[in-house]
Amino acid sequence: MLSGNLRDLPFPSLLQALVGKTGVLELWHLENGARYTLYLKRGEIRCLEGEQGFLDKDAAKRVLKDLFTAREGAFEFAPKEDYRTPCRPAFRWPVERVVRSLNLRLTREKIRETLESLF
DSSP states (O other), X not given: OEXXXXXXXXXXXXXXXXXXXXXXXXXXXXXXXXXXXXXXXXXXXXXXXXXXXXXXXXXXXXXXXXXXHOOOOEEXXXXXXXXXXXXXXXXXXXXHHHHHHHHHHHHHHHHHHHHHHHO
């Protein structure tokens, strides 16, 4: 079991630590008051659940982007050996690719914001 706060272990580092893992990652007490559950299997994000139920791909991408920049929130990862993720169909997003993609996207946005503020 892995637990803590995003102020001590930011979400990008937390996700990186879960590469190749299978289990359930719960996040709560986030800055926006939301609560989410990520289901991972063999290093893939299979689905993301919010307070209103499972998120579709577009909503899940927005939430992951928000989590990537979150500075506050508790988390707990519970490893599971063999379990069926509760969603159908599963996203099957490799954690490593999600981390790289979000890092790249956020870097581009920061560069764009910096350039816009200069001109």
